[in-house]
Amino acid sequence: MKVLKVLGFLVLGWGSAMFLPSSWSTVINFSLDFYFFKLGLVEIFLSLIMIWIGIDLGLMDYLGEKIKRVSPQFLWFFVLNIAVSLFAGILVAWILGLPIIHGLALNSGLGWYSFTSSYLSQFSAPLGALAFIANVLRELIPIVLMPLLPKNFPLFVAMNIPGSPSMDTNLPTLVQKYRHLPLAPIYIIFNGILLSFAGALLVGLFSLGL
């Protein structure tokens, strides 16, 4: 049921973009430009979700005690995520006959489509577009599939599947999936922050070879 609702809202949003008059997009896609990012409706909803997740954490009893129990084991999965993303980038680039460095550069964004595509489009517009689609799909597919995973599916694996969007657009679906684990938001956000920093560093590093 949950996955149908998620799909339904994605289809509704995409369908509205196709069928509503283009003048509506000026209103719906409004954004205030700040130095470091654009604040539109997506970011406003995301900001409200972050506040609400904070409220959830604030309502938690014995939070300090719970944080002390955070296991460093999740770092193994963070390292695996980077290794898998780079390996998949090499593998698919080889299959498609693309330069290996292109596969590495676009997949090293670890799902952060806005950063990866805008950064790589400075070097090559088609590469920027490909980075956009690959990373958008990496972000969107887990949103749809997450509710289908069994309840006892390992959190450390689930939070690494989307990559860095696990701490923003995928955060609500992950938090709801692991509502029975009070520490889940802390792991997900910390892992997402590490992935975002690693992604920015790796894209910059691999773009040196373009």
Added chain:
Amino acid sequence: MNLLSTFLFTAYYFALMYVGFKIGRRSTHRAKLSRRSAKVQDFLLYGLLFFLAYRLGTDQEVVSGLATLGYQGALFAGATLILMFALGLALSKLLKVKNPL
């Protein structure tokens, strides 16, 4: 977008979470907030998904790119997701990881 942007972006979301945390800690309606939490998060999630899909659907780069570069992008995303899923589960079994309570 650069490392400074990444840092500021992260700091912004952390600040919001901190605000929420303080609201939750100081609230005198803790039981009421807890009860409404799931419904509010559902509403915010569906709103986010709707506007995200709308934004992508109105982005000409995405719409035109889907036809030409779609299958290549799907291959990159699919391979990464499948490998992460399979190897993540394998590592999880290898390390005998249990979900943190």
